[in-house]
Amino acid sequence: MTSATAIALLSGGLDSATAAALALEDGFRVIGLSFDYGQRHRRELEASAAVADHLGLAEHHRIAVNLAAWGGSALTDAAITIPTDGVQDGVIPPTYVPGRNTVFIAIGLSLAEARGAERLVLGVNAVDYSGYPDCRPDYLHAFQDLADLASKAGREGHGTQLWAPLVHWSKTRIVEEALRLDVPIQATWSCYSGGSTPCGVCDSCRIRDAALREAGRADLCSANQP
């Protein structure tokens, strides 16, 4: 029997790697998709290749779409400072990239449609990223409604399903699942700052390190990352 296909968006970070590992556990043939969007933290592109390799994905595509062309985010515009003073509740941080998730999911749906994939696997997480409008469940539901109209298969009721298994999970639960599923945590990359080692102080490093400590794996924290 041929396995059903899933497309997994891989950022190189821990969340998307864990979501892809969950789809593999469900028996899908998983194709990874990563984006070169002009991000400062290009190290994450190497990390996504390492994750795809470690998990044994069927294919891994990397596609360029230069969202840095119009700036608007600390992640793509060197003139905007990456914040290091912690996350504020309900405030959109300067690391938000306008329309990034919408573009990535749209491109993922294109690949999914071309390959007849049943699932589009997303690592989005609404608990730690509640400041981002495009990580929330209502946004994902609206995208599913769009996907159901955007293709012939969708209109016929057998289109691609967006699947965001971590959306309601705490970072600590994600770390615990990553450990259970043998996700290569040390090979993933979460830091926003664009250095060759994790800074340990950007929002992304802080959230990740706190969860690793809570899961009893302080040894995997950014300070100890190779």
Place this chain on the structure above:
Amino acid sequence: MTSATAIALLSGGLDSATAAALALEDGFRVIGLSFDYGQRHRRELEASAAVADHLGLAEHHRIAVNLAAWGGSALTDAAITIPTDGVQDGVIPPTYVPGRNTVFIAIGLSLAEARGAERLVLGVNAVDYSGYPDCRPDYLHAFQDLADLASKAGREGHGTQLWAPLVHWSKTRIVEEALRLDVPIQATWSCYSGGSTPCGVCDSCRIRDAALREAGRADLCSANQP
């Protein structure tokens, strides 16, 4: 008073040029956005630059996103033949590119959000392209619902509005408006076939030529295009 900004997706074709001209007539400062997506008919990229120049757009961005990487369409895959035997009602033609409009609109929304644009101007037309699922009004309404959740401005009720003024128009009405608005019809490019002159027999040439003849401008038909 500063004009409001609109982003206009420009394919290089007649429809998107006419939609952009309508936004200019409405007083918007219009920024053009075109896509290099691995299409065979790359001549349309030159046409989009000529249209932006002729209409006097404020800026014109060209962004690469290689949807040809996974094929699936006669427009990006040289192994699939471009049909020349006319449009069939309700059938998706092989020139359909999986997810193309979803990707283009998503990228347009990213630029619109970065610039605080009020409108995203689309040349989509449901009358002549009823075979394409992503040209229909219900699809555009679902995309508006998504856009309203995808950004902070959208959630606050002042996000970007998708604007598709031609959606219910016949091609003949589009040609008549293009003539009224001094759209450079001869500089636009509609042919799918990828030659240096329009083929006159692909669906896109057929629909365009029939409308030009009906509008009394057979002199602008593909056979006479420079």
